[in-house]
Amino acid sequence: MASSLPKTMKGVWIEKTGGTEVLQYKTDIPVPEPKEGEVLVKNEFIGINYIDTYYRSGVYPLPHTPYILGREGSGTIAALGTNTPSTLPIGARVAYMGQFAYAEYTAVSSTYTVPIPDSIDSKTAAAALLQALTALTLIRDAYPVQKGDWILVTAAAGGVGLWLVQLLKAVGARIIATASTPEKRELARQNGAEVLLEYYDDDKDKFVAEVLEITGGEGVAAVFDSVGKSTFDSSLAVVKRKGTMVSFGNASGPVTGFALGRLSAKNVKLLRPTLFNYIATADELAAYAKELWSIIEKDKLNVRVHDVYPLEDVVRATNDIESRKTTGKLLLQPL
Numbered sequence: 664m665a666s667s668l669p670k671t672m673k674g675v676w677i678e679k680t681g682g683t684e685v686l687q688y689k690t691d692i693p694v695p696e697p698k699e700g701e702v703l704v705k706n707e708f709i710g711i712n713y714i715d716t717y718y719r720s721g722v723y724p725l726p727h728t729p730y731i732l733g734r735e736g737s738g739t740i741a742a743l744g745t746n747t748p749s750t751l752p753i754g755a756r757v758a759y760m761g762q763f764a765y766a767e768y769t770a771v772s773s774t775y776t777v778p779i780p781d782s783i784d785s786k787t788a789a790a791a792l793l794q795a796l797t798a799l800t801l802i803r804d805a806y807p808v809q810k811g812d813w814i815l816v817t818a819a820a821g822g823v824g825l826w827l828v829q830l831l832k833a834v835g836a837r838i839i840a841t842a843s844t845p846e847k848r849e850l851a852r853q854n855g856a857e858v859l860l861e862y863y864d865d866d867k868d869k870f871v872a873e874v875l876e877i878t879g880g881e882g883v884a885a886v887f888d889s890v891g892k893s894t895f896d897s898s899l900a901v902v903k904r905k906g907t908m909v910s911f912g913n914a915s916g917p918v919t920g921f922a923l924g925r926l927s928a929k930n931v932k933l934l935r936p937t938l939f940n941y942i943a944t945a946d947e948l949a950a951y952a953k954e955l956w957s958i959i960e961k962d963k964l965n966v967r968v969h970d971v972y973p974l975e976d977v978v979r980a981t982n983d984i985e986s987r988k989t990t991g992k993l994l995l996q997p998l
C-alpha cells in the first residue's frame with residue numbers, strides 16, 4: 664500500500680444492532696488494505712441510504728462486528744490491490760457501491776467502482792449513484808415501463824422516490840405518488856408526479872378507491888413500493904389484472920407471511936428485487952452508470968441533496984432520515 668497513507672482513520676462503526684445510540688464515531692480505525700480486485704477510495708462524499716438503518720437496527724443481519732456502515736461513496740483512488748483494471752488508476756475520481764463507506768477510506772471491489780466523468784462533480788455522483796440506479800433498474804428490469812402506463816410510486820419525495828418520478832416522467836408514464844406531508848407531495852408533483860395522494864393509513868379502502876377511480880377502474884400497470892409492511896396490501900389491491908407489484912423496500916417494516924395464492928386473483932407478477940442483482944457484473948454496472956451519467960448531463964435532472972452532514976454528525980443525519988424529515992439524498996462528509 665502507498666506509504667503516504669495514514670495508518671488510522673475516522674469512521675463510524677457499530678458493535679451491536681440497536682437504535683442510533685449504537686453508532687460510534689471513531690478516530691482510530693485501521694485504514695483498510697485493498698485485497699485482490701479491490702481499490703482503496705479516499706472518500707469525499709458518502710451516501711446515506713435507508714438500507715444503512717436496516718443493518719444498524721437489525722432488520723438485516725450484520726456480517727460481523729464491529730461493522731462499518733455505508734454502501735456508497737465518491738472520492739479518489741488512493742491505493743490498489745492486485746489485479747485491478749487499468750481503467751481505475753490511482754488518483755482517478757470514482758463513485759462506488761459496496762460496504763464500509765462511513766469512513767475516510769473504503770476498500771471496495773473494482774467491479775462496483777465506476778469512474779466519474781469530468782462533467783459531473785463528486786457530490787452529485789455520490790448523491791445519485793445507488794438511488795438513481797435503483798430507480799433506473801426498477802423501471803427497466805423489474806417492470807419495463809411503457810409510455811402512458813399508470814404507475815404508483817410510494818415515498819415519492821425520498822431519495823429513490825424522486826428519481827423514480829423523474830425517470831418515469833421522462834418515459835411518458837402517468838404517475839400516482841404518495842408521500843406523508845403536503846410539502847413532500849408538492850415536491851413529487853414538481854418532479855413529475857401527476858396525482859398526489861396521502862397514504863390514508865387509517866382508511867386504506869379510501870386509498871384503493873381513489874386509485875381505482877383515477878385509473879378508470881382498472882388499476883395501475885405497476886407499483887414501485889418501498890414502504891413495505893404498512894402499504895403492501897393497499898398497493899397490491901390497486902395493481903391491475905396482469906400488472907406488476909414491485910416491493911423493493913421495508914421503510915415501515917418487512918413484508919412477511921405472504922400467501923402466494925393471493926396473486927391468482929388478478930394474475931399479478933410480484934417481485935422483491937435488489938439493485939445488486941441487476942448490476943452484478945462490471946459490464947452491467949458500466950452500462951447502467953454510463954446511462955445515468957448521460958441522463959444527468961443531458962436531461963438536467965434534479966439531483967436533490969437534502970443536506971451534507973459532517974461524518975461526526977452521523978446520529979443527527981440518521982435521526983433525520985428515520986423521522987421522515989428528509990427529501991432527496993443525505994450525504995456524509997469526512998472532515
Ligand code: NDP
Nearest residue numbers: 712713818821822823842843889912913914915937938987
Ligand atoms: P428515503 O429517502 O426514501 O427515506 C425513506 C422514506 O420512507 C421516508 O422519507 C418516508 O417518506 C418513507 N417511510 C414510509 N414509512 C416510513 C416509516 N415507518 N419510517 C420511516 N420512513 C418511512 O430512503 P431511500 O431513498 O434511501 O430508500 C427508499 C426505499 O427504497 C427504502 O425502503 C430502501 O430500503 C429502498 N431501497 C431498495 C433498494 C433495493 O435494491 N431493493 C435500493 C435502494 C433503496 P414519507 O414520509 O413520504 O412516507
